[in-house]
Amino acid sequence: MRLTAEQDLMMSGAHGSVLQRQMRLLARLGTVFGATEMVPIHSVQVSGVSYKSLGDPGLEFLEDLASQGARVRVATTLNPAGMDLHDWREMGVPADFAEKQLRIMAAFRALGISASPTCAPYLTGNVPRAGEHVAWAESSAVSYANSVLGARTNREGGPSALAAALCGCTPKHGLHLSENRQPHVVVEVAAKVTDNADFGALGYLVGKKVKNRVPYFRGLEVPRNDDLKALGAAMAASGAVALFHVEGVTPEAGDVDVEDLPAIVVPQEELDATYQALSSTEEAQLIVVGCPHASLSEIAVIAEKVRGRRLAAPLWICTARATKDEAVQLGLDEVIQAAGGRIVADTCMVVSPLERMGVDATAVTSGKAASYLPGFCSQRVLFRRLDDLLRGGGMPQ
Amino acid sequence: MTGRSVSPGRASGLALVSPAPIGFYGGVDARTGVVIEVGHPLEGRSVAGTVLVFPCGKGSTVGSYVIYGLKKNGVAPCAIVTAEVETIVATGAILADIPCVDGIDIGGLRTGDRVEVDATAGTISVTDDHG
Numbered sequence: 001m002r003l004t005a006e007q008d009l010m011m012s013g014a015h016g017s018v019l020q021r022q023m024r025l026l027a028r029l030g031t032v033f034g035a036t037e038m039v040p041i042h043s044v045q046v047s048g049v050s051y052k053s054l055g056d057p058g059l060e061f062l063e064d065l066a067s068q069g070a071r072v073r074v075a076t077t078l079n080p081a082g083m084d085l086h087d088w089r090e091m092g093v094p095a096d097f098a099e100k101q102l103r104i105m106a107a108f109r110a111l112g113i114s115a116s117p118t119c120a121p122y123l124t125g126n127v128p129r130a131g132e133h134v135a136w137a138e139s140s141a142v143s144y145a146n147s148v149l150g151a152r153t154n155r156e157g158g159p160s161a162l163a164a165a166l167c168g169c170t171p172k173h174g175l176h177l178s179e180n181r182q183p184h185v186v187v188e189v190a191a192k193v194t195d196n197a198d199f200g201a202l203g204y205l206v207g208k209k210v211k212n213r214v215p216y217f218r219g220l221e222v223p224r225n226d227d228l229k230a231l232g233a234a235m236a237a238s239g240a241v242a243l244f245h246v247e248g249v250t251p252e253a254g255d256v257d258v259e260d261l262p263a264i265v266v267p268q269e270e271l272d273a274t275y276q277a278l279s280s281t282e283e284a285q286l287i288v289v290g291c292p293h294a295s296l297s298e299i300a301v302i303a304e305k306v307r308g309r310r311l312a313a314p315l316w317i318c319t320a321r322a323t324k325d326e327a328v329q330l331g332l333d334e335v336i337q338a339a340g341g342r343i344v345a346d347t348c349m350v351v352s353p354l355e356r357m358g359v360d361a362t363a364v365t366s367g368k369a370a371s372y373l374p375g376f377c378s379q380r381v382l383f384r385r386l387d388d389l390l391r392g393g394g395m396p397q
Numbered sequence: 398m399t400g401r402s403v404s405p406g407r408a409s410g411l412a413l414v415s416p417a418p419i420g421f422y423g424g425v426d427a428r429t430g431v432v433i434e435v436g437h438p439l440e441g442r443s444v445a446g447t448v449l450v451f452p453c454g455k456g457s458t459v460g461s462y463v464i465y466g467l468k469k470n471g472v473a474p475c476a477i478v479t480a481e482v483e484t485i486v487a488t489g490a491i492l493a494d495i496p497c498v499d500g501i502d503i504g505g506l507r508t509g510d511r512v513e514v515d516a517t518a519g520t521i522s523v524t525d526d527h528g
Contacts, residue, residue, distance in 0.1 A: 025491045028403060029484060048459045057427040057466025058459055061492070064469075137458070157458025159488045 001027050001171075002037045010167055018068045022163040029160060030171025039133045039172040043075045043126050044165035047137035048158025049108070049117055050082035050351035051100040058158075059104055065162075066110035073168035076113045077121040079138050080293070080318075081105060082353060085117075085346045092357045113165070117346050118320035120229065120293040122149060125322070130251050133176055135164035139242070140292045140368060143232030146243040148225060150251035152176045155242045175243055182256050183216035183245055186263040191271040193220060196298075197385040199227040200367025201274040202266065203234025209264055212240035216258050218247045226295055233292050234367030278370040281380035284363035287311070287389050288349040290318030291366035296326050299343065303332040305390050306339035312392040313363070315341035318348040350376050363389050398501050400478075402519035403487045406496030408476040409524070412510040413447035414503065415439045420456030421463035421489065430472030448512040448521075449474035450503050454486040464489025476514035478503065478521055 009015055010023040026038065048054055054062075082101050083093040109115045118124055119138050122145065128134045130150030136142050137156040145151040154174040156164065164170040174180055187210075193202050206215055215235070223231070223246065235241035245253040289302070294317050302317060317336065319327070324345040327333050333343050349362060349369060354377040363382040364370050373379040382394045417438050419425065424434035430445035444467065454460060464486070467473035477490050477497040490497035496516030506512065509527030514520075 021492060021494070025488060028487060028491055032403075032484070032487060048462070053422075053457065053459050054462065055422075055427070055459070057469075058462040060469060061462045061465050157461070157484060157488065159458060159461040159492065160484065 001030055001035065003027070004038070007038055007167070007169060018065065018070045019166060022166045025160070025163045026167055026169065026171055030173065033171060033173045035171035035173040037172050038169035039176055040169050041074055041135045041164055042128055042132050043077070043134045044072070044161050045077050045079065045121055045126065045136035045138050045141050046113065046158060046161045046165065047079040049079045049104065050347070051097055051104055052082045052351055052353055054104060056100075059100055059107070062104060062107035062111070066107040070166055071112045072165040074165060075126060076165040077126045078108060078113055078115065078117040080119050080348045080351050081117045081346050082351050083347050084344050087344070091344065091352070093353065094356055097353055097356070116321045118293050119348065120144070120295075120320065123293065123295050123323065124320045133170070135161050135170040137161040139236035139240070140229070140233035142242050143236045143244065144229055146175060147232055147245065147250050148228050155240065181243060181252060182214065183258060183261060184213035185210055185215050186258055186261050187215045187217050188263055188265045189217060189219035190265055191268040193271070195385045196227055196230050197365040197383070198271065199223065199231040200234045200365065200370070201271055201278070201383070203231040204238045204278060204367035204371060205266065205270060205274050206264070207235035207237065207239030207241055210235075210239055210241060212242070214243050214245070215241065216245045216247065216253070216256065216261070220246055220249070223249065226298055229292050230366060234371070237368040237371040275383055278367065278383035279381060280374065281361045281382050282394060284361045284382045284394050285313060286359050287313055287315045287363045288318065288369065289365050289386065290316070290344075291348055291350060291364065291369035293348065294319040294323065296323050299323065299327045299332055300330070302386070303335040305387070306341060307335050309339050311340040311390065315339070316344045316349065317341060318344050321345040349373065354379060363394055365389065398505070398522070399520050400498045400500035402516055403499050404490040404495060404497040405517040406476075406494065407515050407517065408448065408496045409511065409513045410446055410448045410475040412450050412506050412508055412512045413439065413442060413444060413474070414506050414508045415451040417451070418453050418455040419451045421454065421460035421485070422457040424456065425463055425467070427463045427466030428470055428472070430467055430470070443472065444474045445472040447474050448476045448478060448514060450478045450506050452503065453479055453481040453483040456485070458485055458488070460485045461489035461492060464495065465493045468493035468495060476516060478506070478512070478514065
């Protein structure tokens with residue numbers, strides 16, 4: 001591994017034992033994956049933030065790092081926490097959980113990391129440009145950064161992303177290299193994919209088929225960014241897709257060679273069947289949207305749909321704190337609350353202790369949430385389009 | 398046997414061999430060092446002080462922090478030996494300063510063997526073949 005003078009100082013311990021261990025970690029991981037040098041990075045997204053996933057060992061690790069005076073060297077944002085950091089009591093989060101979660105946030109702040117947690121940092125200011133190298137964890141954000149923005153990141157784990165933030169670099173291999181960004185398979189979409197939930201369903205079934213390969217989509221009619229967010233998140237959850245291309249849409253799609261690639265066709269029946277495959281109940285207690293975190297325009301659309309109505313079941317919209325603040329200023333929060341909904345910031349259904357909050361059946365529009373809720377939160381799931389759920393489909397009458 | 402150095406250091410201890418991958422997050426109790434994954438071949442056994450031998454890690458990347466927690470709580474293995482390259486275990490061993498070697502054919506090791514690990518050189522040797 002060739003190191004720069006500064007990286008060599010970190011490796012030799014000249015900047016202290018904390019950085020030495022973190023640099024040693026990056027160098028070792030780089031060697032394992034065949035990297036011969038590091039690449040400087042512009043930003044980091046750290047996963048492993050909820051107390052539910054970190055537990056006490058993670059909490060203590062972060063507190064040790066913070067107490068040793070470690071500081072990040074690049075702009076670093078955080079994945080969702082296990083609760084709304086302001087309104088956790090109203091959410092019904094247990095107090096013992098909240099106490100540990102707040103200690104985790106304090107440790108991250110001490111490390112110099114933004115304490116506004118979101119899984120969609122590209123909606124709230126952490127926006128790498130095309131060709132820029134970053135080190136992101138959070139599989140859905142990795143997919144969005146690579147595919148929609150054209151930035152370059154591998155699928156980092158929580159600890160390796162944090163090491164990259166502290167050292168300011170990451171091993172140069174995998175998706176940092178142009179040759180690894182070529183597609184492996186063409187996906188011909190022969191189904192009507194229009195609703196945001198359709199993109200989640202499509203992502204779920206394509207992720208299962210292509211696993212960790214790079215798919216190239218044909219037949220998608222100018223999807224919105226929110227649709228690409230849903231598509232990528234579901235593919236990263238059911239498979240390990242870190243990069244996808246969409247013909248005529250994503251920034252690198254025009255530069256790749258798709259001749260002679262194997263093709264998969266997705267017919268309408270298969271997309272329709274995914275709605276059943278992702279559902280394990282006909283009746284849910286709670287509707288949750290915002291996986292990945294909702295954009296302001298998604299919140300505005302929901303507010304218009306529920307304006308002046310009373311929903312059959314409570315609705316949570318998960319989003320970043322900054323987006324919630326804008327929604328409050330625009331009066332959207334008020335409209336949603338009047339209908340029986342709530343804009344929940346800093347967290348999401350998957351990393352919250354939903355199973356300890358008296359909820360065991362959840363309705364979602366996200367392919368990613370539908371994949372994870374049964375295992376992470378012991379939920380039965382109803383996967384439907386938003387309009388169906390807001391009309392009261394699948395809710396106790 | 399020669400493998401590759403993942404985390405440097407030397408240690409000697411009795412092998413605890415798992416034929417199945419170990420998922421540290423949710424699979425091993427960081428307070429006690431006991432394997433708690435239901436149905437795991439090592440369920441109920443403690444990894445404390447052992448040369449822990451297994452094919453590879455599995456599960457959440459947060460598992461690295463569990464390995465760190467084992468060390469902090471004084472119940473970590475004295476060394477880790479794995480068959481395959483895998484980032485969760487490599488990350489945990491490096492962060493916790495636990496000697497670790499990978500790329501070893503673990504089929505030749507049995508629980509109870511006394512094993513010397515030179516993780517700086519990336520070698521291991523069985524000094525007392527159990528049974």
